[in-house]
Amino acid sequence: MRTGLRHFVFEIGALLFVALGVPNAAHAQSPGAVADLVARINHERVARGMAPYALNADLTRAAQAHANDIASTGNYSHIGSDGSTVFDRVARVGFGAYSWGRRLGENWAWYPNAATAMAMWMDSPPHRANILHPLYREIGVGIAPSRGNTVFVVDFGAEPNVLPFFIDSGAGETGSPDVTLTLTNEDVMPDGDGSNIMGSAVQVQISNVANFAGAQWQPFASQIPWKLSPGGGTKTVYVKYRDARGRTATASDSIVLVAAATMTRAPRPTATATVAPTSTVTDTPTLEPTETATPESTPTETATAIPDTPTASPTPSVSQTQVTPDANPVALGGMGLSVMLVVFGLIRYFATRENSA
Numbered sequence: 428m429r430t431g432l433r434h435f436v437f438e439i440g441a442l443l444f445v446a447l448g449v450p451n452a453a454h455a456q457s458p459g460a461v462a463d464l465v466a467r468i469n470h471e472r473v474a475r476g477m478a479p480y481a482l483n484a485d486l487t488r489a490a491q492a493h494a495n496d497i498a499s500t501g502n503y504s505h506i507g508s509d510g511s512t513v514f515d516r517v518a519r520v521g522f523g524a525y526s527w528g529r530r531l532g533e534n535w536a537w538y539p540n541a542a543t544a545m546a547m548w549m550d551s552p553p554h555r556a557n558i559l560h561p562l563y564r565e566i567g568v569g570i571a572p573s574r575g576n577t578v579f580v581v582d583f584g585a586e587p588n589v590l591p592f593f594i595d596s597g598a599g600e601t602g603s604p605d606v607t608l609t610l611t612n613e614d615v616m617p618d619g620d621g622s623n624i625m626g627s628a629v630q631v632q633i634s635n636v637a638n639f640a641g642a643q644w645q646p647f648a649s650q651i652p653w654k655l656s657p658g659g660g661t662k663t664v665y666v667k668y669r670d671a672r673g674r675t676a677t678a679s680d681s682i683v684l685v686a687a688a689t690m691t692r693a694p695r696p697t698a699t700a701t702v703a704p705t706s707t708v709t710d711t712p713t714l715e716p717t718e719t720a721t722p723e724s725t726p727t728e729t730a731t732a733i734p735d736t737p738t739a740s741p742t743p744s745v746s747q748t749q750v751t752p753d754a755n756p757v758a759l760g761g762m763g764l765s766v767m768l769v770v771f772g773l774i775r776y777f778a779t780r781e782n783s784a
Contacts, residue, residue: 461487461568464541464579468558468566471549473596475559478609478649481591483584486567489516490533490580494569497535497578505533513582523586525620532557532583537576544579557583564591564611585615587624588676592666594653600683604655608633608680610666612647625674632667637679639667659684 461482469479493507493516500508507516513533522529534554536544548554557563562585569580592610595601612627613619619626632642635656645651647668655662663681 460541460570464545464568464570464581465566467541467545468581469597471545471558477559477561478564478591478611479593479597480566480583481564481593483522483565483567483586485520485522486517486565486582486584487569488520488567489513489522490567490569490582491571492516492520492569493533493535493582494571494578494580497537497580498571498573501574503537505535517582517584522584523589525587525616525624530562530585530615532560532563533581534558534583535578535580537573537578539576541577541579544577557581562615564589587613587616587620589678590628590666590668590676591678592664592680594664594680594682598682600685601655602685604657604662604684606653606655606682608651608653608664608666610647610649610651610668612649612668613670619670619672619674623674625668625676626670626672628668628676629671630669632669634665634667635662637663637665639665642667644669655682655684659686 465480465482472479493513496507496509497503502508506512513531514529517529517531518524534548534557536547538544538547548558560583563583564585566584567582569578569582571578590611590613592608594608595606596609610628610631613625614627616624617627628647630644631647631651632639632644633651633653634640634642653664655664660683661681662684663679665677665679667675667677669675
């Protein structure tokens with residue numbers, strides 16, 4: 428009887444050790460889960476008259492790598508288990524940089540689902556500031572299961588010469604060829620950065636064909652009405668931006684034109700803009716800025732991490748926001764340790780009674 432009970436206690440202890448002490452292995456993200464989170468973020472922006480964020484493959488690789496790292500190591504932090512920051516991880520994947528560095532932000536959370544993570548972020552001023560940031564244009568999303576919850580990582584950034592635009596705020600389909608284009612602009616470096624990185628666009632060309640045949644330059648506007656080419660199916664629109672010094676960048680976006688009666692009215696989570704910059708940044712800038720000849724148009728500092736626990740009033744110049752999950756893994760670990768101590772106490776009690784019998 429005592430031996431059977433002791434074995435039972437040992438089995439319970441082993442199960443608790445696995446459940447509470449060993450993090451789950453990270454898994455590949457689900458495209459549907461990524462689309463859901465991007466749609467939630469862009470819904471908040473569009474509802475306030477802001478342009479959506481475009482999903483960027485490089486930022487997504489960086490965010491997913493960090494989500495996997497958190498899930499596999501239990502290192503719940505903006506700092507990776509290898510000591511990396513968001514700047515390090517984004518630099519590794521080749522996301523473009525200005526001469527002084529990169530403008531980046533990061534949110535992360537450890538919650539059961541995207542809805543609860545978004546609710547926390549929107550209720551927290553530093554996290555909300557990243558979601559509604561006026562300078563970021565692109566995001567990457569990383570998602571990984573971890574200890575019964577899910578790790579969500581979102582990296583925010585603005586890349587030189589990459590100016591996405593969105594047809595009908597990123598909708599997946601439309602029942603009318605008459606649409607509205609929502610354009611982004613270069614607001615991080617309004618005067619540009621050297622000879623190759625354009626500043627704020629003052630003119631645009633818009634076309635339904637990639638070679639811009641017959642397209643005329645027109646003044647830049649954040650929203651421009653446009654007519655898609657005739658006939659149903661996938662329609663691609665092309666926009667070429669030009670700043671006051673003649674520097675250009677090109678982007679495209681697509682939407683499906685269907686008969687109004689057959690529309691599913693399911694919004695697309697984000698534009699899959701294909702951006703073709705006129706130049707490529709090949710240098711690897713440091714995270715610290717350097718003085719330039721036009722300080723009035725150059726940020727005085729790159730994004731700098733603030734302490735891991737966000738404050739109620741984040742510094743406006745700080746663009747990287749550190750995130751602490753609402754459910755503290757350390758507290759959970761403490762609870763697990765307490766349970767383990769009770770189990771091992773029971774084991775020792777029954778072992779002592781058996782030896783004395």
